Amino acid sequence: MTTPPSPAGPNPDFPAWGPPNTPAPGMPTSGIPVSGTPMSGPPTSGFPASGPPTSGIPGYGPPTSGFPASGPPTSGIPGYGPPDPFGTPPAGAPNWVGPPTGAIGGGPGTGWPSGDRAPSGLPGRSRNKLIVGVVAVVLLLVCGVGGVAAFVSGDSDKKPAAAGATGGASASPTPSKAPEPMTATAYQSLLTEVDGLIGPAWQKVAAAKNQAATTEAVQALADAVKTSAPRFASLTPPKEAAAGHEQIKRAFNSLSSDFSTLAGSAKSGEICAGSSAVAQVTSLPSAGLLREAAKAFGSAFTFGAWLPAPVAQQTRTLANGTMVKKGTLNGSGEFTINNSGSDTDVAVSLVPNGAKVAAFTVFVSAGKTYKVKKVKDGSYQVYMSTGVDWDPGVAGFTRSCEFEKFADVFEFTTTSRQYTTWEITLKASVGGNADTDPVNPGDFPQ
Template identity: 75%
Template sequence: MTTPPSPAGPNPDLPSWSTPDAPASGVPAPGTPPPGAPAFGPPTSGMPAYGPPTSGMPAYGPPTSGMPAYGPPTSGMPAYGPPTSGMPAFGPPTSGMPAYGAPDGSGLPPGGAPGWSGPPTGPVVGGPGAGWPSGDRVPSTGSRNKLIIGVVAAVLLLVCGAGAVAAVVGGGGSDKKPTSAAGGASASPTPSKAPEPVTATAYQTLLTEVDGLMGPAWQKVAGAKNQAATTEAVQALVDAAKASGPRFASLTPPKEAAAGHEQLKRAFDAFRNDFIALTGTVKNGEICAGSAAVAQVTGLQSATYLREAVKAFGSAFTFGAWLPAPVAQQTRTLANGTMVKKGTLNGSGEFTINNSGSDTDVVVSLVPNGTKVAAWTVYVSAGKTYKVKRVRDGNYQVYMTTGVDWDAAAAGFTRSCEFEKFTDLLEFKTTSRQYTTWEITLKASVGGNADTDAVDPGDYPQ
């Protein structure tokens, strides 16, 4: 508590003084401060005084609700005895604090102190401190002891009700050891023994089993010819990696496999996320054939980790033959007008495909209405136009696919592929006097008269 300055003058809100009682033998005159004590005056703001108590502060008289009275002081609470730091007591005032002189011979406040009613009798509780007035103590009485016990109980209730730390009554500090939440004594955990390394033979068996999971899944990806097959194959690769990775996580390898083992764990941690991301790129058409998926995976950092593991194993262990060296992404094309599927062209009709306004190659198929098999399919380069002659009469649905990197073996684009069809049918009809000619322009334009619909890759005719 900070020591307040001496009051400047009387407080008009305090009751007036009455004549102080006569002091006991050897006690300074009531109302007279000891030599060197500061001048009497009103207490500073928030400090207790002898008079009506401030809000929540004790007074000399019946205690306020839940506040201590004359008895053994609780921690930090004033009592009749040595004053606590900065708190007033009956005796020499603390620095800057007023006091009503010395207590009388019974240890009670001087007569005329405001707010005093029915003072109890009994000894001063606590020994005198520096500056405490001399005089004999009055022997204690039974009624005083009962009052002290009651006050302590009230203080304890106050402390507990306020949610403070529980007080200990009737004893000093405890040397008991803390217990656990369950009530038992706490104990230090016993360190567990590190697992023994597996043998080299057992470790090689594990590597062979993981190869048996990853190898077939990888071959399925490499052989996927279209987007639907690639989606299924990549999911198989994800499942194989999820089943393989945890088998290395908690294993202690033999000493000769330690370096490779750490790289292998790192590889499968990365594979799990990389393969899941790959499924997304396949579904959105960014990757739409196995050859593009192979090129993407072999260039990942996760694949580099696996190669480093194989290198660290050296000749001691065999693993990872299913993963090839990095494969570069390709951008393969066909010549403009190449017939991907030649079919039968023995009619009189003509079909012109104008791709001059596009920067993407396109493959167009003319499919007889009601079937899923193309009559013929032609490759038209970006920025080019091509006319197919001798189209046979009939009603046709026009399908087209665009993309990057034409894989002739898969008969499709491997990246950035899209699949569409024209909403309306095209009719080719030949008479003795005329034949039908159609032209489609593949660049979107305002005022165009042909609508297209997206086609699921699995429904695209071959």
Template identity: 40%
Template sequence: MPPASGPPMGAGPYGPYPPVGPTPSSGSGKGKILAIVGGAVAVVLLVVLAVPLLLWMNGDSEDPRNTAGSGPGGSGASPSAAPMTPPEYQALLATVDKSVGDAFGKLGGAKSPKAVGTAVDGIEAAVEKQIEALSRVVPPPNAATAHADLLSALEGLSDSLAETGSAAGAGEVCLGSSALARLSRESSAQDVRAAQQALATADPAQSYQVGQFVPKKTSDSNRRLGNGKFLKRNRSGLGELKIENDGGTDAVINVVRNGSKSASISVYVRAKGKVTVGGVRDGTYRIYMTGGKDWDGKAKAFSRDCNFQRFEDSFKFSTTSSQYTIWTITLTPTAGGNARTSDVDPGDFPG
């Protein structure tokens, strides 16, 4: 039976593109009034200016400028406050670990760029809250230097978290696993580890513990499936879909029957790879594509550099007694291609 081929379809950006103001009069009484008022002002000024002198003479010699936390680098703790005892200080550090650690735990389960951004915002809020708490205390004397180092490291970590949130918004970081790996390699993470070690050895009688929330330094992974690996398949027809991925990243193609919210066919196509999907059942379909790096089989998504698109046109497959339909799509701009694509919110991408 000869095939009835559909027109070649282009895809882009990784991804499919084209389809395959009276002056007072002199001598009046106003001049006297003004003179009296002016004199009153002078008296008031003299009284006001005398206040600081009287206070100083009465023995209040504290200069407000010396209040802790009011100048650059001030800790916010009163200089007259008694240092915390080692147990009190360790209890505070434990609170830091729990608060920030719980927030980090939520990041690990993030399965979309939006979820990553939300989780990172939560960690950043927890870190800022603990920075404020640590800034208000006086640590045990032998832990003062390491305490200052910890504060500095946490401030740097807050900056790193903000950058990671921006990366998620740009699709550079798409899952919690890749966000954690990215954060684990930041210099701010290493600074927290250094402060952790310094606090652990600051007092021979008390090994202070903090910083357990920092993820272990991890390299990016690059997991891939084999070219043509089906994630989902429904073979009940004769139609064919030919896919050519001329792009530089792997992709997953989801074929969704009109009226359905889930894919009938989902296939992995490696960069520069070609796949022919046979057994497509007659009907009209929409085709969605996601591309990126490091395929997470559990999350069913790429963990880095992800993008989500769909063809704007539908694809109709039909079979007669003498012919069946073949469509060809190309996942890069193609000369002569006649298909347009549009971006899709990751949350609307059919599974």
């Protein structure tokens, strides 16, 4: 009798006050001060000036029309310069009248301002002058970059109109009309459409017999719920459906998240059969919200018949040595599965090399060993599936599934004087002489 080596199991900048530069030829210059900073005195159409204002233009001298042969442009611009600090008129200035002393009250206009002088000792600058000064800064900035200067006129006490206001009227918001509620018939039609989308997807989950089918079905269910949830978000339900409608919105918001999580669990193998997926979904709080919604609708509306009552999660197993697939055992070889060092049940399949169908599959309980006798001669590959909760209806585990196969090929040969016996130990150990490879669940032999 030949005893092959015993393989081991699976391996685990802005400018300040001051004169602008001499304008370039052709540059617009109307209204640009020749030199100096604005002097004390009443505001004149937006520009501060020394001396009495005349129609908003400073009166240092008569403006000349057009442009002089040389020097800066003078149209509308003082030609004699400002008086000295004692009020003496500038040289050549006709009809000069010195300005009154003291601070002046009132706004700009033709001639002297009509307001009284402010009492002696009060500040010489008014709030109006500050405002005009700010405007002049803006104008000088515009001129400095080549823009067309404009005079600012009017009463500086006037407040600017509110942005967006037109004329003297004020607009008031028009209350929006509340949306009309759906009719009971239209609302029931919506419920029926959603049931028709989710119901079939749910049935596919319940019928899934392996991890690949479960992953596909659960993802389709998650997509159906994600598509349905927004349809209830913004509509106004009929009065008789108000209570159930609020519950159904809450339920769908939760179900969308729960089903997406479930799809991930199926892909990873944490959930690998429909029965376990059904148990997990029906026990979710979001599923409870959906049942409460259906209950709140009462007899007026029908919805959610596809969702059953909560189903308890199970942990089923088989007796050690149970032949899940018996096959034909009429040879002389022996195959021993040592699972004594493991705390997980395992189903081991001996598959003819190159085939997709197992010759037999045997269930070996956690912590147990089992020997299969009468194995036919041939070359075989050894596949293993481990997990929790063996479902006889799908002939597989429903949770925590893993699928592997031994890298080596196992040969069984019988002669008149000897036969082959193999033993595998399903506990990784140092010095083990067998490697295992993961297997796609959809490629696992049945």
